[in-house]
Amino acid sequence: MSQHRHPGAPGRAGAVPALPDLPEATVARLPEYLRALHALADTGHETVSSEGLASAAGVNSAKLRKDLSHLGSYGTRGVGYDVTLLIEQIESVLGLTQCRSVALVGVGNLGHALAGYDGFASRGFRIAALLDADPSRVGEEINGLVVRHVDDLPRVAVEESISIGVIATPAPAAQAVADQLVAVGVTSILNFAPCVLSVPEGVDVRKVDLAIELQILSFHEHRKASLTALPGGLAATDTQEAIGT
Amino acid sequence: MSQHRHPGAPGRAGAVPALPDLPEATVARLPEYLRALHALADTGHETVSSEGLASAAGVNSAKLRKDLSHLGSYGTRGVGYDVTLLIEQIESVLGLTQCRSVALVGVGNLGHALAGYDGFASRGFRIAALLDADPSRVGEEINGLVVRHVDDLPRVAVEESISIGVIATPAPAAQAVADQLVAVGVTSILNFAPCVLSVPEGVDVRKVDLAIELQILSFHEHRKASLTALPGGLAATDTQEAIGT
Structure with missing residues (x-):
């Protein structure tokens, strides 16, 4: 198998003596990659390109390659990542090999x-x-x-x-x-x-915090409405109110 | 009232013709400030220092001052922020003045x-x-x-x-x-x-994604366990397993 493993890891998933201190944003994306990889495995895929995996996980492929390089996983040129092996690697890093x-x-x-x-x-x-x-x-x-x-x-x-x-x-x-x-x-x-x-x-x-998620969306709704209210735009109700005051 | 308002805003909350395009991280923190401000208002506070508000919202005060400066809100030296006014400003920016x-x-x-x-x-x-x-x-x-x-x-x-x-x-x-x-x-x-x-x-x-939140916590659990398993540390069960392989 030519796909690289985390340098410190011997043969098996679960065996990662020296866990890397990954950037928090990378840690947050690993579960997304994992979900996408499981979906690929379920549909019979054995390998996946970085572009394919990035698209399935909703990130850009340069970011994905950088994230996975933190795990010592670089894929194989022309082939991509081995799906099963990458699942093992991510589950091992996330500590998911135990329930x-x-x-x-x-x-x-x-x-x-x-x-x-x-x-x-x-x-x-x-x-x-x-x-x-x-x-x-x-x-x-x-x-x-x-x-x-x-x-x-x-x-x-x-x-x-x-x-x-x-x-x-x-x-x-x-x-x-x-x-x-x-x-x-x-x-x-x-x-x-x-x-x-x-x-x-x-x-x-x-x-x-579920309400905070809605409030963040509210900001974007509000902002979109304020933009469409500019001259030439389509004025939405709440923006007309703002402008009319 | 000496507390600054967003430059474009006339007299009332809800009246923000030109909504600033705030950094996404700032948008995500505004609801936290708002929650903390409502709690302060409910307990009879009329003003709050940036340190007090930052602590109630769980962020550092320099970040809070920077976030609020995006709204054109700088507080008053020696007094702090007017709680009611700041609530109005944040609700206005988040588009919460309408249900x-x-x-x-x-x-x-x-x-x-x-x-x-x-x-x-x-x-x-x-x-x-x-x-x-x-x-x-x-x-x-x-x-x-x-x-x-x-x-x-x-x-x-x-x-x-x-x-x-x-x-x-x-x-x-x-x-x-x-x-x-x-x-x-x-x-x-x-x-x-x-x-x-x-x-x-x-x-x-x-x-x-609720499971992703747990998987991120799992990483930190796993990492903490791997650190305590270093010589002199207190080895946790899952780490012993990892080292034993």
Whole structure:
């Protein structure tokens, strides 16, 4: 096989003694490449050009080649990347060769949806525990898992080898939950509560705020409307209002 | 009032004839500032220092001052920013002075949760229509809205003045839904389906992929484990496995 591997890696996926400290933007794109590669593998492709993979992942090919070069993966001239090997390499770097156990705290509307989301299992994650502070929710069964009280977290974390905590509580409860997760040794948190969490160094927090995504789109809508309202453009309602004031 | 306003803006919020083309990263942070400012206003604060606001929004204060300077907002030395005025300025730039109508397509697990998420309304968005391609879901009532067939989209878009489309379908259905949204004139799409959408120029797509967020956290978990496995460090299970191979 002429495709290069990460220099430090011996024979198998999962064996990466010295993990590179990749740029955050590269880390964020690797899952996109992985998703595209799995789709290619599912449809019987054995190799893929950098252009083909870049297009499937929605990035430009120069960026893709640079990203993959960080992994020591350069493909083969005239052939491209070996799909299976590149999947192994990316999964190895992302630590997806083992299944990670997730504890989900907060089983309201959003928590329910996350608990039932089947996109996690297929990508290396197992929702291993559901917790809530509301006694009336404790004991409820969602997707085969029984909701436990959040005070059981220390025991649950050990029993289920929790690796990642997901917070889907209302904003006022989120910091206390984060503190509880950190106290039981969880160092990776995905926060859906619309607030900023304060955590010790060494704990990684990623935040998903659905309303913020809409507000960013709103800016672009607003701006597009203001541009079409220029002389000669097609004035949209909200822009006419702005100009009329 | 000595606090500067955006140069082109006359007296009122909502009146911004010439919208600045802000850096995307600044646009992404404005909603964070807005959330922090609303929390300050709710607790009776009339002014806030750049340090105080930066800390509440989870960014550094130099970045915050630079972001707000793009809006022509510099605060007042020794006093800081006027909270109410800055809220007006940011809401004006983000186009939040009008409520925007959202059409949500796909009312499976995640769509249900989004339809019931009360964080939208409080931040300037109204879920105005729920649509699904599955006839067995059409007619179902969620949070006071009746699910309609996705083929009704052209009529719904006009009736409800749809401004933003949210796609919460499975991945294989997402592109067709995006095409339908674009065909009825929607130019802002929030995509929850784990796939890349192809849209014409002028259409903005933002993507939220929950599994990708977990995969990014997985990288950091994996990397932290590999670091603690260095001589003298505390070896974690997955790292021992990697080294043992």
